Amino acid sequence: MKRILYVLLALCLLTGCRREEKFQKTFLAMDTVMTVTYYGRDESLLEKAQALVNDLENRLSTTKEGSDIFRINAVGSGNISGETGKIMEKALSICERTNGALDISLYPVLKAWGFTTGSHQIPDEDALQRLLSNTGYEKIRLEQERLSIPVGMELDLGSIAKGYTGDAILAMLKEAGITSAMVDLGGNIQTLGEKPGNTPWKIALKNPSGEGYLGYLSLAGQTAITSGSYERFFEENGRRYWHILDRETGFPADSGLVSVTVVGEDGALCDGLSTALFVMGKEKGLAFWRSSQDFEAIFVEENGNVTVTSGISNIFSPENGVTLEVAER
Amino acid sequence: MKTRSWAILFALLAGVSMGAWFFLNRGGQAGGIATVTFQGRVLKTIDLSKMKNEEFTVTGENGLYNIVEVQDGRIRVREANCPDQICVHRGWGSSTAEPIICLPNGLVITIDRETAIDGIAG
Secondary structure, three states: OHHHHHHHHHHHHHHHHHOOEEEEEEEEEOOEEEEEEEEEOOOOHHHHHHHHHHHHHHHHOOOOOOOHHHHHHHHOEEEOOHHHHHHHHHHHHHHHHOOOOOOOOEHHHHHHOOOOOOOOOOOOHHHHHHHHHOOOHHHOEEEOOEEEOOOOOEOOOOOOHHHHHHHHHHHHHHHOOOOOEEEEEOOEEEEEOOEOOOEOEEEEEEOOOOOOEEEEEEEOOOEEEEEEOOOOEEEEOOEEEEOOEOOOOOOEOOOOEEEEEEEEOOHHHHHHHHHHHHHHOHHHHHHHHHOOOOOEEEEEEOOOOEEEEHHHOOOEEEOOOOOEEEEOO | OOHHHHHHHHHHHHHHHHHHHHHHHOOOOOOOEEEEEEOOEEEEEEEHHHOOOEEEEEEOOOOOEEEEEEEOOEEEEEEEOOOOOHHHHOOOEOOOOOOEEEOOOOEEEEEEOOOOOOEEEO
């Protein structure tokens, strides 16, 4: 009898050791807050994830001297290494697919507005037109590994770099045998599988107009990335100016939306499309969605109306008092 | 010890560990463990459930400071001289899903307390 009890006790301890643990780390990178969470047995993957982020930031940053992008912006052309080449190809394909609603060549215009430094100002019309004459993703040349841009243009991968980074972290974790993980890169949520016990990740969606949440998304392996006018903006003479620019005017994209959340499998694509759909506005954005198969979206208009595409209406539950319109294909 | 005493001891142990398991897995309660990270290094870990009130200041080489206040099992940045004041406006921290951050000064306060939400998008 005694022996059986010892065996039972030993079994308890053993199974206790074998249970998967939750590992989590929050750190600052790419000018934002990042949290990596996963269930597993190897704590060192947290360090590995952070190292991966630092490496990508050192290649893709617009402001870090020595990054691939910094170098190209400074001298106009050069060879880009594997990872930078891949993300550049991806970025250009989204620019093309959205017909310039996403344009990664607008950095000089963003600078003129002061969004890069925080010394905000409204640029004068002539200056804007001059800057715009040098921009346009169509003028970017990428042949093999050689990238070149015209004089007066500067590239900025800020609209897809975080989504791409999230994809890279989750791929690394998956490779290491992890089946349940979530990364939060400054409010961009990307998930791998579900939580232990086969429950989806429950993600609250910030209300663009301030307090509280719009609703809750249940994610299982998908990504949810938002672009909104409430994220970075300044006010002057009672008007609000935000950081998402329309390449036609050089002014903040004013399409009647306050935010767009894109849900899908591909983080880099969701990231780029969230900016593009914000620029397009709801009607054009919905038409674009109808002609695509690889993402879903939630549009929030200035008047507070919320429209969710039919493919995710079953995983989005609105907060009390929020009314939804479901867009059908 | 007799076999029966062992059995009772074992039953007691099982009961306590089950109790502990339920206690640790319940959600949305006050307390939790707060981890204060300053410029990439863990500065201190605070057991908020101990309800020991304290206040401390972190100062960076750039001259920016944050005054962190722990009160009645809660934690917040009470005062700071950073330009955006986002850390101060954030108020009392409550869950893992929403850390308290001061980007300009590199301060991160995470709170390990489970809630119904795993993350916040937007």
